[in-house]
Every structure is written in structure tokens, then in C-alpha cells.
Amino acid sequence: MPAVSPVIDSSEWDHRRSALAGLSIETGRRRNQVAPGGRKVTDRMLVIPRKKRRMRSPTEKVKTPYGLEVVENHIPYPLPKDRLFRNLPQAVRAELAAISLSAAYRKGEILFAEGQAPRGIFVIYEGSVKLSANSFDGKSLILHLATPGDVVGLPGTISGKRYETTAEALEPVQASFISRRPFRDFVRAHGEVGLRVAETLSDIYHATYREVRYLGLSGSAEGKLARFLLDLTADQDHDHGHARAKLILTHEEIADVVGTSRETVTRLFAEFKRKRLVEVHGSRLLIVNKASLQKLLA
Known part of the structure; x- marks a missing residue:
């Protein structure tokens, strides 16, 4: 009609x-x-x-409250670690844009909470998000640090089971949110995306298993911290044993990652710096001697 x-x-x-x-x-x-x-x-x-209002030029970039760039049309743009949506045909990306929403989060804000019914997935574009599990007595364990290109909330969104972790912004975060039902329909309609989802879930499983094995079987606290620092710079180019990374976690949060106390982390950092294994300048970390750190893993 x-x-x-x-x-x-x-x-x-x-x-x-x-x-x-x-x-x-x-x-x-x-x-x-x-x-x-x-x-x-x-x-x-x-x-x-009437009061005159300034009109924004079509070519002028929109400013967000936290100084982050708006994701135009909510279409995930290519990121080095994004293998879930990277290189999709233009028509498929247009379908994805129709079900995606752009969202910004302040430092400390919660994307989703442990035990919450799954609402959907979040694709991180800028900033970082920590995924942690908490016990009834207040203990916390950080299982993963999500950075640009990572997808969080995927296991619960696919299975329908409640989120098993809490996702918290460690700094201002720009993300794309896709609700559970539209995302599941999208996966059903595109076999290639379904295969990528399966691969991503497999990666999450192996990473979690690796962390549990690392926490349960690793011997010394210095070996655990050395492993954390090496993993932090794993994606960086090493030049003569040197690599740089940004430290976005506090000593207490690093302790939650490696399964030790804040005092132990502070003491080990001082020891690593004294031995010229690392240098720390504010939030900047420099791996000075990668080989010596690797020896601590044995």
C-alpha cells in the first residue's frame, strides 16, 4: 500500500x-x-x-565526550587483530552496519557484568577493557586485556549463558555494540562469519586454558611477572632485545593478573629495573633484556 x-x-x-x-x-x-x-x-x-545555531559541515568530524573518533555508520573498520569482521564483502559490511551501534565508555565504566544475561557483543576500536572474574570473598582475577580489534562478550552471546566475566573500561573506550539476536541471525546468514566465530571461540578457550595452567603450574612470582611483561610486548617489534608497551594497569591490577600481591609486584619491578631488565617511565614500559626475562620462565 x-x-x-x-x-x-x-x-x-x-x-x-x-x-x-x-x-x-x-x-x-x-x-x-x-x-x-x-x-x-x-x-x-x-x-x-530565533537564536542562531552553528551548523556542522558534512566534512567536519564529530567530537565525542572523551575525545574519541566516531565510528562512521557503525561499520567496523579494519584493525590488525580484527579477524571476525575484516575483509568482509561490502554488501555484508552494510548488513553489519545496520545492526551495529557505536558507544563510548569512560574509564571505570562497566560494559557488562559477571552473571548478567548476555545482551550482545562489543568490538573494541579504541582504548582497552579488562575482563575479570570475582569471588564471593572479594578476590579478583584478571583473565584478559581486550585492546583494539578484540571482541568481548562473544561466548555468552552465542551460547545464551550468562556472562562469566566483568568487562570494565581501563581508559576511555570506543566500541561497537551488536545485540544478541541480530548478531546470531547475521552469523546464521553468512557461513564465513560463522567459521570466524568458531575460530575466535577456540582462541578464547585456548587463551583461558593457558592462563589457568600458567597460574596453577608456574613456580615463582618473578616468573609470572616476567611472563606478563613478555606477553604485553608480544605484538611489538623487538630491536636488539628491546620492545616498548604501554602499562595501563596499576600494580594492584597486575597482581590480579599474575596471582600475587601488590607488594610483591612493586618489589619485583624495582628488582627488574635494578637488574636492567626493564625500564619504566610513567606508563611506558621498555623491555631492555628480553633474553634474561625469558630465563625466568624456566
Whole structure:
């Protein structure tokens, strides 16, 4: 059935046309009001100029509250670690755009909580997110640090089971959110995406198994910290044993990752710096002697 255009009478059309011209119209009887010069205002139309608003140029970038770049059209753009949506055909990417929403989070805000019914997945574009599990007595274990290109919330979104971790922004985060039902329908419709989902879930399983084995079987605290620092710089190019990374976790949070106390982490950092294994400048980490750190893993 064709769409029916609404009928607009002449007075309403005049009002709309004047509003578009940047004016607000107010009508009515003004017998008791006095205009400049002492003349009475009788039946007349009072025209009040509207406040001018700055129009954004189509080429001007939109600013977000946290200084992050808006993801145009909600289409995931290529990222080095993004293998779930990378190199999809343009038509498939357009379908993805239709079900994706862009979202920004402040540092410390929660994307989803452990035990919460799954709402969907989050694709991280900027910033970092920690995935942690918490015990009833208040202990916390950080299982993964999600960085640009990572997808969080995938296992629960696919299985329908509650989120097993809490996802918290470690810094301002820009992400794309896709609700559970539309995402599952999207996966069903595209076999290639389904295969990538299976590969990603396999990666999550192996990474979790590796962390459990590492925490349970690794001998010394210094070996655990050395492993954490080496993993942190694993994606960086090493030049003569040197690699740089950004330390976004506090000593207490690093302790939650490696399964030790904050005091032990602080002491080991001081020891590593004294032995010229690492250098720390604010939030910047420099691996000075990779070979010596690797020996601590034995």
C-alpha cells in the first residue's frame, strides 16, 4: 500500500515555512501591549527572531565526550587483530552496519557484568577493557586485556549463558555494540562469519586454558611477572632485545593478573629495573633484556 502524505492546511504551512526561514511565529490579540513609539499593538503577528545555531559541515568530524573518533555508520573498520569482521564483502559490511551501534565508555565504566544475561557483543576500536572474574570473598582475577580489534562478550552471546566475566573500561573506550539476536541471525546468514566465530571461540578457550595452567603450574612470582611483561610486548617489534608497551594497569591490577600481591609486584619491578631488565617511565614500559626475562620462565 503506497504511503499517504498528510494533508497540511495553509496556516500550518505558513508556520512551517516561516520556521524554516529561522523565525518563530506567535499570534494572538495584543490590545493591551504597547509597541516602541507609544503605539498600541492590536491584532497583529509578532515575529521573534530565533537564536542562531552553528551548523556542522558534512566534512567536519564529530567530537565525542572523551575525545574519541566516531565510528562512521557503525561499520567496523579494519584493525590488525580484527579477524571476525575484516575483509568482509561490502554488501555484508552494510548488513553489519545496520545492526551495529557505536558507544563510548569512560574509564571505570562497566560494559557488562559477571552473571548478567548476555545482551550482545562489543568490538573494541579504541582504548582497552579488562575482563575479570570475582569471588564471593572479594578476590579478583584478571583473565584478559581486550585492546583494539578484540571482541568481548562473544561466548555468552552465542551460547545464551550468562556472562562469566566483568568487562570494565581501563581508559576511555570506543566500541561497537551488536545485540544478541541480530548478531546470531547475521552469523546464521553468512557461513564465513560463522567459521570466524568458531575460530575466535577456540582462541578464547585456548587463551583461558593457558592462563589457568600458567597460574596453577608456574613456580615463582618473578616468573609470572616476567611472563606478563613478555606477553604485553608480544605484538611489538623487538630491536636488539628491546620492545616498548604501554602499562595501563596499576600494580594492584597486575597482581590480579599474575596471582600475587601488590607488594610483591612493586618489589619485583624495582628488582627488574635494578637488574636492567626493564625500564619504566610513567606508563611506558621498555623491555631492555628480553633474553634474561625469558630465563625466568624456566
